[in-house]
Amino acid sequence: MKKFLIYFSMAIAIIFPILFFAGCGVVPTAWVYFKMPGGYTTYTSDQYGITSAHIYYFENEADKNDATNAAITIYFSPRIMGADDMVVDGETVRGTTVDVSSYVDITIYVKTDSTIYAPSKKFYINGDEAVLTNSNESGPLAYYLIQNAPLLRGNPNGKIDGTVNIIEYR
Numbered sequence: 001m002k003k004f005l006i007y008f009s010m011a012i013a014i015i016f017p018i019l020f021f022a023g024c025g026v027v028p029t030a031w032v033y034f035k036m037p038g039g040y041t042t043y044t045s046d047q048y049g050i051t052s053a054h055i056y057y058f059e060n061e062a063d064k065n066d067a068t069n070a071a072i073t074i075y076f077s078p079r080i081m082g083a084d085d086m087v088v089d090g091e092t093v094r095g096t097t098v099d100v101s102s103y104v105d106i107t108i109y110v111k112t113d114s115t116i117y118a119p120s121k122k123f124y125i126n127g128d129e130a131v132l133t134n135s136n137e138s139g140p141l142a143y144y145l146i147q148n149a150p151l152l153r154g155n156p157n158g159k160i161d162g163t164v165n166i167i168e169y170r
Contacts, residue, residue: 026158030104030151031086032165033095034074039116040064043083043096049075054096059115071114072169077105086164095164100153106130106146106167113140116169124168125150 034041040061046052053073063069081097098104110117119137123130123144134145154163
């Protein structure tokens with residue numbers, strides 16, 4: 001019994017630090033801000049976008065209490081890390097953080113009866129027109145899919161460097 005306790009203690013002493021430090025890696029993360037003139041934008045912390053979108057854009061602040069009033073909803077896949085403050089154009093704004101450890105797909109819905117919708121408008125990521133993998137603009141919601149979105153990591157080597165990715169609809 002004494003031998004067993006010694007071996008068991010040694011095993012725990014070796015295995016515990018390995019498991020502890022293996023789980024302490026830094027998640028490659030992109031800071032993302034949805035830039036849209038006017039209106040009101042909210043960011044959620046629903047990591048996988050199961051019960052809510054990650055970003056909601058409302059045409060006015062009065063609509064913000066009902067998600068069905070959102071003119072634009074944005075989802076990131078596979079997950080976000082949560083909402084966070086960031087600096088854009090010298091101003092502190094709210095945005096979201098996206099896990100970029102593998103791939104990032106962005107799914108966007110725009111209400112076609114909203115005043116901001118126009119078939120000629122495009123989505124832009126960091127100033128460049130986003131390459132759509134799929135889209136459908138028929139019906140009450142226009143649908144856009146951007147696979148392998150070119151989001152820039154904001155924490156290389158585990159250090160936050162202030163990089164913010166800007167998504168625009170113009």
